[in-house]
Amino acid sequence: MNVPVRAEEVYPALAPVTFAQLAHVPGPPPARFRTLRTLQFLRDPRGTVNRLAATYGPVFRRQDNFGWGVTLLGPEANELVLFNKDRIFSSKLGWNPVLERLFPNGLMLMDFEEHRVHRKTLSVAFKPAPMKAYLGGLTEGIDRTVAGWPTDAPMKFYPAIKDLTLDLAAGCFLGVPWGPEAREINRAFMDMVLAAVAVVRKPLPFTQMRRGVKGREYMSAYFAREIPKRRGRTADDIFTQIVNAEDENGRLLSDQEVIDHMNFLMMAAHDTLTSSLTSLVYFLGINPEWQERLREEVDGVRARHGERLPHEALGELELVEMAFKEALRLVPPVPMIPRRALRDFEFMGYRIPAGSGVGVNPMYTHMMPEHWPDPERFDPLRFTTQMSANRHKYAWVPFGGGAHMCLGLHFAYMQAKAFMFRLLSDRRIVLPQGYRAEFRMVPIPRPKDGLPVSLPRR
Template identity: 45%
Template sequence: MVTLPGTVSRAAGALRERVPPLTALPLPRGVDERWLHSRWPVRELATPPAGSGLKPVLGDAGPPLVGHMPEMMRFGISFALRRYELYGPVSWTGGFGRRIVALSGPEATQIALVNKDKAFSQEGWKFFIEKFFERGLMLLDFGEHHLHRRIMQEAFTRPRLAGYVGEMGPALRDGVAVWGGGRPRLYWALKQLTLDVATRVFMGMPSGADAARINRAFVSSVRAGTALVRVPVPGGRWSAGLHGRKVLERYFAETLPAKRNSDGDDLFSALCHATTEDGDRFSDTDIVNHMIFLMMAAHDTTTITAAAMAYYLAKYPQWQERAREESLALGDDVLDIAAVEKLETLDLVMKEALRLVAPVPSLARKTVKDTEVLGHYIPAGTLVGVSPTVNHFAPECWTDPFAFDPERFAEPRREDKAHRMAWMPFGGGAHKCIGLHFGSLEVKLLMHELLRAYRWSVPESYTARWDYVSLPVPADGLPVRLTPR
C-alpha cells in the first residue's frame, strides 16, 4: 500500500470545482451508494525495475471482480474526470476482474496513440469486442492494419463519398418526414433512421423484415462488449451478442457472391472490388469481418453525434435558428457533397457536440512490452484505456470547457489546435477513424433535413443524462417537443 500525493496535477486540480459530483446523480439500479463514499486502498500497479528511475502507476481496485466498472458505465465523464483529479494522467483501476491503466490528458494519450516504440497494440479491443467484431479494422495491428487500411481507403475516396451522399440524401429526407410532431424519444427515432440508412447505403438493402433482423443483430453485438457477465448465459447480453454475430456472418456470407459479381454503389460492393495499385484485395472472410465492424462503427457513432447535436440545439435555440437559416438558404433540392460541406454552422455545432459527448469515450490498447508513459512504468500485457473524454475538458486546452461554445472551433480561436490530442473524437495516430469524413457528412446531412422539417425544444430545466453502459446514449431517449415547420 502506498501514500497518494496531495496534489497530482495542476490541470487536474483546476477541474475540482467544475466536475459534477457523482453523488448529485441518481444511482443506477443495483449500484450500492456506499461505493461512492468508499476509500479503497491505493496500490502500485507494478514495481518499476531497479535503477530505472521510473515511478509506479498508482490506483485502486474498487469492489471485488466488477471494480469501478458500474460507476464508470453510469457516470461516464464525471467518473473519468474525478479519477484524473485524484491520480493524474496515468493511473489504474479495477474492472472486469483485471487491472486497467487509464491514460488521460493530451500528453499521455499522444504517447499511446502515436506509439513510436510500438509498445501499444490493438489487443486491448479484443478483450472487449473480438467475439463480436472479429478482425475488424480497429482490431488489427502494425503491418497488417496498414495493408487493410490501404485497401479499404478505396471505398472512401471522394467519388465514393459523393455517391454515398447521393444515396443518403433522399433516404434521410423521407425518414425524417414521417416523424410528424409530438414528443418523440428522439434518440430512438434517430437510431432507427441511421440503421435504415446504413443498411441501404452500406449494403444496398431496402427496408423491410430482413433489414430489421440485421439491425437487431447489430444492436445486440454492440451492447455485448461491455457485459459484466462474459459467458453465454441464456438471456444475457453476451449470449445475445454471440447470436447477433452469427446472424450477421450468415447474411454477409450468403450475399457476398452477388456483390462480387455486381458493380453497385453501396459500401459492400465497394469493398468487394477495392484493389490497391499493387493488386491487393480483400478475401471473402475479410469482407465479412470488415462489413460487420463498419456497420457497427458507422450507425452507432452517427446516432450518438446526431442526438448530442439535437440536444444542444434544443437547449440553445439561437444556434438552432442560425443553423436553420443556413440550411434554408441552400434551397429545396437534396444536397450533394459540395453543398453539405458548406454547412459551416452545423460543422461548428457538430465539433462541439463531439467534444462534449465523445461517441467512443475510451480507446482500448494492450502493452506488448514493458514501456513508460510520463515517467510511469507499465509492464507488458497490461490492458490500457486511452480517454478522449478527459482531453475534451482539459482546462489547459479549452476555455470554460464545460460550456457549450461552438465558436471555440471557428477562426481565429481554434481551441482544438491547442494540442494535437486536445480534440480526438475520431481517435488519433495510425488507427484514426477511416470513416470520419463519411460520418461527418451523414450527420450534417441528417441535421440539415431535421432543421428543414421541424423546430424542436426541451424544457429549460431539462438536462440530458448520458448512459455509458456501452457507448453514451441519453438514458431517457431524449424526449423533445417536435413541431413541423
C-alpha cells in the same frame, strides 16, 4: 504486401500485469470484488474517472474485470498512445478483450502492416467519387423518414434516429432497403454492442454475451449469402465495393475478411452516428440561439443550391460542421480508447511495464478547462481556425488519431450535414421546459430517457 504474419513475430509473449508491477503508479488498492468495481465504473464512468484523476493525478492504475492496467489522461497521453510513433501500443490487444467475440478482425482489431494493408484496401469505398454517390441515397432516406416524424406530438429522438441511421447504413453500405428485416438487423447490432461491455464474458445461456454472439451469427450469415451475388459487380454501395476491392497485390478479400469488415463497419457507422446526432440535436434544443444560427446557414445554402443538398455545397455548412464537432467534444461517441503495451515505456516519470492495458480518455480530455475554457458550455466557435490555432492537436480526439484515425470520418461529417440540412429546413427542435438529458456513456453514449423532443414545422 499482404503476407500472413505469425502473431509471435509481432506480439511478444505478454502475461497480464500484476498489482505488484504497478504498485509504483498511484491508484486505488486491489478490490475485494473487482466485478463490483467494474459495475460502479459502468454506472458512472465520467464521475469515476474524474474522481480518480482528482485523487491520483493524470496517470493512475486501475482494476476491472480484465485485470490491472493504467489510464493516461490529457492531450500528451493521447498523442503518445494514438499516434504511436514507436509502435509501442497494440490496438488489437487493447480491443480484443472487449470486441473479439463480436467483431473479430475488424479494422480496429488490427495492427501495423496488417492494418495498413486492410485500411488501404477498404479506403476505396470512401474516395470522393463513391462518397458523392452515397449522398444521393442519404438524402432520399433522410427526406422520407423526417417527413414521417410527427409535427404535433412529442417523440423519442434516440430510437427514431437509430432506426434512420440503420436504414441509411443499409442503403449506403448494402445497397438494399431492409424492409421487414430492419427490426431483426437493429436487434442484432444492438445485442452485439451491448455485449461488448457485458460483465459476464462467456456466451452462457440467457446472458447479454450470448445474445451478442447470436447477433453476430445472424449478421455473418446474411453477409455470407450476399457476397457471391456481389463478386464481379459494379455498384455504388460500400458492401459491393469492398467485396470487389483488391489489395496492392491484386488480391480480393476473402469471404471471411469481408464478413468481419462489414460487421465492424456497419456497427461503427450506425451506432456512433446515432449517438453523435442525438447529442447534437440535444445541444441545439437547449441552445436555441445556436439552432437559429445554423438554420440561417442552411437557408443560405438552400437559397443558392435548392432543396436538395449537392455534394459541392457540403463545405458551405461551416457552422453545422463546427456544431457537430462541439457535440462530439461534449459527448464523444467513443469515450475511452484501449490499447496494450507491447514493451515497457515511460510517461510523466512512471515506468509502465509491457503487457499493461493502457487507456486514454477522450471523455476526460474534452472537458479539461486548460484546453477548453468553460468546458460545459456549448460553443461551436471553439472550432474556428483562430480558436483552434494554438490548441494541442490531440486535445480533440472523437475519431481517434494516428494510423487508426476513423476511416469513415468524412462519411460521418457528410451524413451529419445531410441530416441537419433537412431537419433545420423543415422543423424546429423543442425540448421540454427545463429539460436536461442524462447520458449513459458506455458502451456508446445515449440518453437514458431516449431524449423526448418535439419537432414542429417552422
